[in-house]
Amino acid sequence: MNIYDIAxxxxxxxxxxxxxxxxGQKVSEKTRKKVLAVMQQEDYTPNVFARGLGxxxxxxxxxxxxxxxxxxxxxxxxxxxxxxxxxxxxALLCCTGNELADKxxxxxxxLNRRVDAIILIGSAFKENSDNSHIESAAxxxxxxIINGAADLPNTYCVLCDERAAVSRNVQLLHxxxxxxxxxxxxxxxxxxxxxxxxxxxxxxxxxxPLRNQLVLKVPKALPQITxxxxxxxxxxxxxxxxxxxxxxxxxxxxxALQSAGLSMPVIGFNNSILAQCASPALTSVDNMLDTxxxxxxxxxxxxxxxxxxxxxxxxxxxxxxxxxxxxxxxxV
Amino acid sequence: MNIYDIAxxxxxxxxxxxxxxxxGQKVSEKTRKKVLAVMQQEDYTPNVFARGLGxxxxxxxxxxxxxxxxxxxxxxxxxxxxxxxxxxxxALLCCTGNELADKxxxxxxxLNRRVDAIILIGSAFKENSDNSHIESAAxxxxxxIINGAADLPNTYCVLCDERAAVSRNVQLLHxxxxxxxxxxxxxxxxxxxxxxxxxxxxxxxxxxPLRNQLVLKVPKALPQITxxxxxxxxxxxxxxxxxxxxxxxxxxxxxALQSAGLSMPVIGFNNSILAQCASPALTSVDNMLDTxxxxxxxxxxxxxxxxxxxxxxxxxxxxxxxxxxxxxxxxV
DNA sequence: TTGAAAGCGGTACCAT
DNA sequence: ATGGTACCGCTTTCAA
Numbered sequence: 001m002n003i004y005d006i007a008x009x010x011x012x013x014x015x016x017x018x019x020x021x022x023x024g025q026k027v028s029e030k031t032r033k034k035v036l037a038v039m040q041q042e043d044y045t046p047n048v049f050a051r052g053l054g055x056x057x058x059x060x061x062x063x064x065x066x067x068x069x070x071x072x073x074x075x076x077x078x079x080x081x082x083x084x085x086x087x088x089x090x091a092l093l094c095c096t097g098n099e100l101a102d103k104x105x106x107x108x109x110x111l112n113r114r115v116d117a118i119i120l121i122g123s124a125f126k127e128n129s130d131n132s133h134i135e136s137a138a139x140x141x142x143x144x145i146i147n148g149a150a151d152l153p154n155t156y157c158v159l160c161d162e163r164a165a166v167s168r169n170v171q172l173l174h175x176x177x178x179x180x181x182x183x184x185x186x187x188x189x190x191x192x193x194x195x196x197x198x199x200x201x202x203x204x205x206x207x208x209p210l211r212n213q214l215v216l217k218v219p220k221a222l223p224q225i226t227x228x229x230x231x232x233x234x235x236x237x238x239x240x241x242x243x244x245x246x247x248x249x250x251x252x253x254x255x256a257l258q259s260a261g262l263s264m265p266v267i268g269f270n271n272s273i274l275a276q277c278a279s280p281a282l283t284s285v286d287n288m289l290d291t292x293x294x295x296x297x298x299x300x301x302x303x304x305x306x307x308x309x310x311x312x313x314x315x316x317x318x319x320x321x322x323x324x325x326x327x328x329x330x331x332v
Numbered sequence: 333m334n335i336y337d338i339a340x341x342x343x344x345x346x347x348x349x350x351x352x353x354x355x356g357q358k359v360s361e362k363t364r365k366k367v368l369a370v371m372q373q374e375d376y377t378p379n380v381f382a383r384g385l386g387x388x389x390x391x392x393x394x395x396x397x398x399x400x401x402x403x404x405x406x407x408x409x410x411x412x413x414x415x416x417x418x419x420x421x422x423a424l425l426c427c428t429g430n431e432l433a434d435k436x437x438x439x440x441x442x443l444n445r446r447v448d449a450i451i452l453i454g455s456a457f458k459e460n461s462d463n464s465h466i467e468s469a470a471x472x473x474x475x476x477i478i479n480g481a482a483d484l485p486n487t488y489c490v491l492c493d494e495r496a497a498v499s500r501n502v503q504l505l506h507x508x509x510x511x512x513x514x515x516x517x518x519x520x521x522x523x524x525x526x527x528x529x530x531x532x533x534x535x536x537x538x539x540x541p542l543r544n545q546l547v548l549k550v551p552k553a554l555p556q557i558t559x560x561x562x563x564x565x566x567x568x569x570x571x572x573x574x575x576x577x578x579x580x581x582x583x584x585x586x587x588a589l590q591s592a593g594l595s596m597p598v599i600g601f602n603n604s605i606l607a608q609c610a611s612p613a614l615t616s617v618d619n620m621l622d623t624x625x626x627x628x629x630x631x632x633x634x635x636x637x638x639x640x641x642x643x644x645x646x647x648x649x650x651x652x653x654x655x656x657x658x659x660x661x662x663x664v
Numbered sequence: 665t666t667g668a669a670a671g672c673g674g675t676a677c678c679a680t
Numbered sequence: 681a682t683g684g685t686a687c688c689g690c691t692t693t694c695a696a
Contacts, residue, residue, distance in 0.1 A: 002689055013667045018691060026665055045444045049384035050689030053672045058381065058445075060424070067410065071605065074406035078399065081425050085438075090445055092392070093413050093425045106417075112377045113390075113422055222608045251609045258611060273403065276554045277583045279590060279611040334673055345683045350675060358681055382673030385688045 001044050009042070010035045021046055052114075060090040061300065062110035064103070066122030066189075068095055071272045072246070072289070076121045076146060079293035087301050089116070098187060104133040117141045117300055123148035123190035142303045146296050147287065148190040149312065156303065157312045158296045160287040162191055162269075163198035165317035169243055169267050169285070170202025172319075172327050178241035178265060179208055182232070184253060185245035186220045195245045195269065213237055218249060225252025226259075233260050241265040241325075247274040250282055254324065265325040280323030288315045333376050341374070342367045353378055384446075392422040393632065394442030396435070398454030398521075400427055403604045404578070404621070408453045408478060411625035419633050421448070430519060436465040449473045449632055455480035455522035474635045478628050479619065480522040481644065488635065489644045490628045492619040494523055494601075495530035497649035501575055501599050501617070502534025504651075504659050510573035510597060511540055514564070516585060517577035518552045527577045527601065545569055550581060557584025558591075565592050573597040573657075579606040582614055586656065597657040612655030620647045 003021075007014040012031060019027045020035040027035075038044075052058035061084050068074050081091040094110055096103045110118055118141060120134075131150055137143060138154040149157040173181055183199045185192055196215075203210050216232065218225045229252060232239075241264050242257075244250035250268030257264065268275050268284035275282035295313055302309040321327060335353075339346040344363060351359050352367040359367075370376075384390035393416050400406050413423040426442055428435045442450055450473055452466075463482055469475060470486040481489040505513055515531045517524055528547075535542050548564065550557045561584060564571075573596050574589075576582035582600030589596065600607050600616035607614035627645055634641040653659060 004689080014690080015667055015669095015692080016665085019666090022691080028665060031665080047385070047689050048445055049381055049388070049390065050672090051691075052381035053379070053385050053674085053689080054691045056381070056672075063425075068400065068413070069407045069410035071403055071406070074403070074409075075401045077406075077425070078401035078427060081400070081427055085426065085441070090441075091425045093395075093409070093423045094417065095410060095413055109417070109422075112380065114380055222605075248605070248609070255611060273554070273580070274605065274609045277580070277606045277609045279587060336673080346674080347676080347683055347685090348681085351682090354675085360681060363681080379673050382688090383675075385673080385690085386675045388688075 001042050002047065006035065006038055006042065006044055010038045056114070057116050058090070058114070059088055060092050060113070060115050062092045062094060062113070062115035062118040064107060064110060064118055064120050065093065065095050066098060068093065070122070071274060072270045073122045075272070076289055076293055079289065080119060080121070080146070080297060083294055083297035087297065100130060107133050107137050111137055111140055115141060116304060118143050119296060119300065120145045120148060142300065144296050144300050144303075146292055147289075155311075156296075156299050156309065158292050158299065158315075159313070160292060160315050160317050162285075162287055162317060163194040163201065165285050165287070165319075166195045166198030166243060166269075167202035167205065169319070170199060170208075171206055173241045173243075173265055173267075173325075174202075174206040174208065176265070180211075180214060180239040180241070181208075182229075182239040182242045182253070183215050183244075184218055184225070184229075184242065184249040185216075186218060186249060192245055199243060214239055218252070220246075220248060222248065222252050222255075225249055226255045229253045229256035230260065233257075233262070239264075242267070244268050246270055247272045247278075247282060247284055250275070250284070250324075251278045254278055254280075254282065267319075267325050271320050275320070275322065278324075283322045283325040284320050286318045286320050288317060291315055333374050334379065338367065338370055338374065338376055342370045388446070389448050390422070390446070391420055392424050392445070392447050394424045394426060394445070394447035394450040396439060396442060396450055396452050397425065397427050398430060400425065402454070403606060404602045405454045407604070408621055408625055411621065412451055412453070412478070412629060415626055415629040419629065432462060439465050439469050443469055443472055447473060448636060450475050451628060451632065452477045452480060474632065476628050476632050476635075478624055479621075487643075488628075488631050488641065490624050490631065490647075491645070492624060492647050492649050494617075494619055494649060495526040495533065497617050497619070497651070498527045498530030498575060498601075499534035499537065500530075501651065502531060502540075503538055505573045505575075505597055505599075505657075506534075506538040506540065508597070512543070512546060512571040512573070513540075514561075514571040514574045514585070515547050515576075516550055516557070516561075516574065516581040517548075518550060518581060524577055531575060546571055550584070552578070552580060554580065554584050554587075557581055558587045561585045561588035562592065565589075565594070571596075574599070576600050578602055579604045579610075579614060579616055582607070582616070582656075583610045586610055586612075586614065599651075599657050603652050607652070607654065610656075615654045615657040616652050618650045618652050620649060623647055 003014045007017045084091050094106045096106045135152050143155045145157045147159045218228050242253045247268035268282045271284040271286035275284040299309045335346045339349045416423050426438045428438050475487045477489045479491045550560050574585045579600035600614045603616040603618035607616040631641045
């Protein structure tokens with residue numbers, strides 16, 4: 001059943017059917033009714049491939065995501081997909097992992113599928129590194145980066161000032177008497193680098209020294225994290241608080257502390273469900289995904305509609321206090 | 333840059349270019365080389381819309397998922413997407429929520445986008461209820477259900493015998509002296525119903541009575557779960573073990589028990605990261621997503637290639653023992 | 665308000 | 681092995 005069949009049965013031309021299909025202006029009410037009736041009766045839906053070919057768009061947005069199985073990214077994808085759908089766009093998901101080569105490859109896959117735009121979730125690139133793939137992709141379609149930044153034409157960013165958030169946390173801890181703050185991270189993506197920079201900045205502002213043995217890179221797997229922090233404790237490395245670049249790392253540290261019978265402030269990042277599941281419940285930083293994602297999609301829709309939109313939007317993070325740290329606590 | 337340009341520059345016809353493009357058999361090596369060179373030089377990629385129109389397929393699979401922000405479904409989507417990609421398929425993601433009306437609507441969206449097949453994640457339907465949308469969708473494209481079942485033509489299922497798993501857990505607990513087992517669940521999807529049936533079956537096999545106050549439906553939100561279980565404890569409802577239909581519910585129960593100073597066996601379901609994050613670490617049931625998903629994609633590829641494939645594959649679940657329960661424990 | 669016809673960019677059949 | 685061409689189903693311009 002195609003547009004020709006509908007036209008024939010309605011006794012009009014395909015041009016008229018097309019007009020009806022697209023909420024066309026210049027169709028008499030009588031004709032419209034008749035055509036719509038036939039469409040309904042025949043359960044007709046226009047062929048999106050043909051339409052795509054003609055318009056050079058299928059209203060599909062590519063989502064390039066480091067890893068949807070990660071709780072945090074999953075939430076981002078969920079929010080983005082919902083909003084895209086509500087705006088009439090499909091969401092073509094493509095997960096890249098952390099290898100630059102793969103990221104390039106999968107970016108190409110999306111472009112070859114002729115998506116209308118690409119949303120990057122989980123910085124598909126690192127700062128000061130090879131962003132040429134983003135740059136050349138942006139020559140074909142607009143690129144929206146969620147919680148990352150790249151100063152390139154046709155590239156738009158919505159991000160959270162994570163550097164400031166971590167810096168603030170260091171200062172909060174310091175005010176409560178913590179001078180030796182362990183910092184845990186896994187990868188130095190854009191976001192990862194910003195947080196680490198925030199840690200260093202916080203130390204500087206407090207007049208605290210940066211001690212390398214307190215900056216620990218760990219793999220993103222719970223048992224290993226716990227093990228590495230335990231090893232640190234066994235080496236009698238002294239620290240009196242823990243900051244982590246992600247909730248999972250904080251949870252791992254928490255477990256190490258627990259089995260050593262220790263208790264100290266621990267602050268995670270992302271405010272994911274993991275923070276709630278931990279016992280004691282983990283204080284964490286909300287980096288505003290619930291605002292980031294709608295903002296990103298709104299920008300995208302504006303861009304595709306030819307409206308003006310800012311190229312970069314920066315939000316502030318918010319500390320969510322739970323059992324493992326209270327900013328107002330008199331005792332830590 | 334289209335196939336005509338390439339043909340012109342290569343001094344051949346578009347038919348030949350098309351053959352080169354599709355790994356065509358009947359092209360002289362010389363011609364192929366020349367055409368490939370021009371393609372490379374011009375950075376040509378065929379227009380997928382045109383190809384889609386001609387072939388009536390864009391090699392895109394629709395993924396209808398209840399909720400990707402859920403850790404468990406996120407992992408499923410992640411696995412499925414990766415495997416689809418490796419087989420040359422795109423993954424069009426569409427999240428439905430739990431409303432039947434929405435599920436129908438979004439199923440239609442996917443169909444209208446002319447996907448080659450649809451994979452259902454997080455039973456998009458309930459047993460013995462209205463499955464007409466699945467049935468009619470299956471008339472257009474094959475439907476693959478991950479961890480759900482529907483006996484319909486052109487519908488294929490890969491699932492885990494969760495009923496048996498829960499039943500077994502009840503019996504394990506009973507053998508260790510637990511006669512009052514609290515069962516927590518949230519929604520009665522296909523999977524949810526199977527687990528509840530398993531609980532009842534387990535009780536029957538142990539000769540234990542089914543007590544309604546020990547079957548608790550809770551919302552899928554941590555604070556509320558903890559609160560409801562706490563309320564139960566305050567009402568002096570006696571139970572000596574907890575089974576949950578999902579890790580999150582088990583974690584909520586764990587927290588309620590902890591704040592009441594109680595300790596008893598708790599077993600979650602899905603073996604998600606949440607089970608690892610909990611303290612004490614949660615024993616959970618692995619329902620074999622890592623096998624389910626590859627199996628599902630393999631089936632799908634076979635179906636689309638016209639190969640024979642079974643309509644239903646059932647796997648056994650596996651108990652992953654952690655702190656909150658050990659089957660071999662002498663004391664519980 | 666309506667229709668005819670020219671694209672859009674491929675695939676594949678049929679000749680040669 | 682290669683080329684000519686019909687066809688896929690829609691949008692849109694131009695005429696009427």
